Amino acid sequence: MSQHSETLLLFGATGDLSRRMLLPSLYALHSDELIAPNLRIFGTARSEHGDESFRSFAKEALCEFLPDDRKDEGKIDAFLMRLHYQALDASKPEGFAALAEKIGDISGGLSIFLSTAPFLFEPTIKGLHAAGLAGDNVRIGLEKPLGNDLASSRSINDAVNAVFPESRTFRIDHYLGKETVQNLMALRFGNMLFEPLWNANAIEHVQITVSETVGLEGRAGFYDDTGALRDMVQNHMLQLVALTAMEPPANLDSTAIRDEKVKVLRALRAVQEGDVVTGQYSEGAVKGAPVASYDSDLGKSSDTETFVAIKAFVDNWRWQGVPFYLRTGKRLAERRSEIVIQFKPVPHNIFKDRGGRLEANALIIRLQPEEYVRLLVMAKEPGLDRGGVTLREVPLDLSLTTAFAGSRRRIAYERLLLDLIEGDQTLFVRRDEVEAQWTWVDAIRQLWADTGLKPKNYGAGGWGPNAAIALVERDGVSWHE
Structure with missing residues (x-):
């Protein structure tokens, strides 16, 4: 189905994601005339x-x-006239009829953005189907966590697929909407x-780092049930x-x-004992400000990991023997998402x-937070070289922000919402990808359960537990910092 939807329905329309990302993204698309004048936007919560x-x-918001x-007062007012709202308790099937009545005619196509707790997915899908909001011209976008x-x-x-076939299901990983990810x-x-x-x-190893300086930030219950492995590695990092x-x-x-992509995910070698490190932040200082430990932030003792480092391998011809070092964590030294491709040294130093x-x-x-591509190359320092040749590593930089200064930078949800409305699945995750990620x-x-692995404490404001440094140093590697 490639028809552009004439109606968009946002679940969780009064939540934090909607305030910070969805409504500003939709306004930006409206302001730049990238969505049709007749697109209606309904919110529900x-x-x-x-x-x-x-x-x-x-x-x-x-x-x-x-x-x-x-901010343009006239454009904001015009955008607001697109918006409508119907209150709904998604756990109660009887409320969906009123939602369908409020939305009215969907013959021009309906796109649904569903952001909800996992236990509400099944009743929500059933409610949409019973109310006639799941026909052949309806597509659904699913925000994580999907289990x-x-x-x-x-x-x-299975619950989604019973009503929405794969061709009308759009699983969202907002990292795939980032401009630099697509530039990869x-x-x-x-x-x-x-x-x-x-x-x-030619490549010795690959490092992928997604580090955060923040702690729980109002997500205590969800995060403690989830942990860094399932919150970041299972989706964002494995997509990278x-x-x-x-x-x-x-x-x-x-x-x-x-x-x-799914071929890579299926080729991931099972992680062996000793090739994964977990950690949990203790008290420390981030950017000069003192912060409490995870247990203090949570209000109770917990074994949930806030840091993971993994040595992974992709078992295929292209990547045989090349380690992929992954690390992610909260309360680290700086906020950063990056991929480092470390090439092998030249075979002979003349x-x-x-x-x-x-x-x-x-x-x-x-x-993030900056967006650039930097190639580190060797160059000779100027001079007559009577005392010997001095070589130095110098960066060749492509700052995407500077190079495309005349182009407006888009946040990920602008692209993803527009693709959902237009029916382009390229930047969305297919079911077999999700299942390959979860299998790994x-x-x-x-492995953690079998070996009794528990998170090691690390001081907030650092780069994780010492074991994460040892994980790469035993291979003669250092984390890029």
Whole structure:
């Protein structure tokens, strides 16, 4: 179904995600005339609102979270007139009839953005179906978490698939909407410089880091039941692994791209004991400010991990023997998401006899907070070289922010919401991808259970437990910091 939807329905419309991301993203699409003038936007949640009070709620959110150069009173008022609201308790099937009546005619297509607790997926899908909001011209976007293991994920997917076939199901991972993540494909497949070297012959290892300085930030209950492995590794980080390691797709068709990603996920070797480190932050200081321990933030003692480091392998021809070092955690030294491609050293140093020391080239792809691509190369320092040749590592930088200064930077949800409305599945996650991710992650959790692995404490404001440093140093590697 490639028809553009004329109606959009947002579940959780009064929640934090809606205030910070969804409503500002939809306004930006409206402001730039990227959505049709006749697109209607309906919000629903448990909160009691009428159309006018929801519009007031939305206006407050836009005033708080839009950048100043985006605020245009006339455009905001015009956008607000698109908005409608119907209160709904998704756990009660009888409420869906009133929602359907409020929305009215959906013959022009309906797109649904569903952000809800996992236990509400099944009743919500059944309610939509019973109310006539799940026909052939309806597509659904599913925001995580989609379960907490393979079994629960399959249960949710089965419930969704009973009403919405895969062609109308859009599983959201907002990392895939980030501009720099998409630039990873352009870098690899649009430049002859890199793709011939993008394999085990030239690459020594790959590092992927997603670090946060924040703690629980109002997500205590969810996070303590989830932990870093399931919150970050299972979705965001494994998607970055797949995009980094995938074979070149035949084209940009959504099926071709997702076929190649799932091959990588299925080729992930089961993690062995000693190749994974877990940690939990204790008290410390982040950016000079004192912070409490995880247990203090949570209000009780817990064994939930807030940090994970993993040595992973992709068992195929391209990547055989190349370790992928993954790490993610909360209350770390800085907020950063990046991919580091460490190339092998040159086979022979011709400068050695004259004192020239070489470092292997590295490619750094920074996703946030800055967005850039940096290639570290060797260059000779200027001089007559009578005391020997001095070589130094210098960066070749492509700042995406500077290079495309005339282009408006889009937040991920702008692209993903527009793709949902237009029916483009390229940047959404297919069911077999999700299940391959859970299969790998569940095996790690089983390993923890079998070996009795418990998180090691690390001081807030650092880079995790010392064991994470030892994980890479035993291979002669250092984390890129």
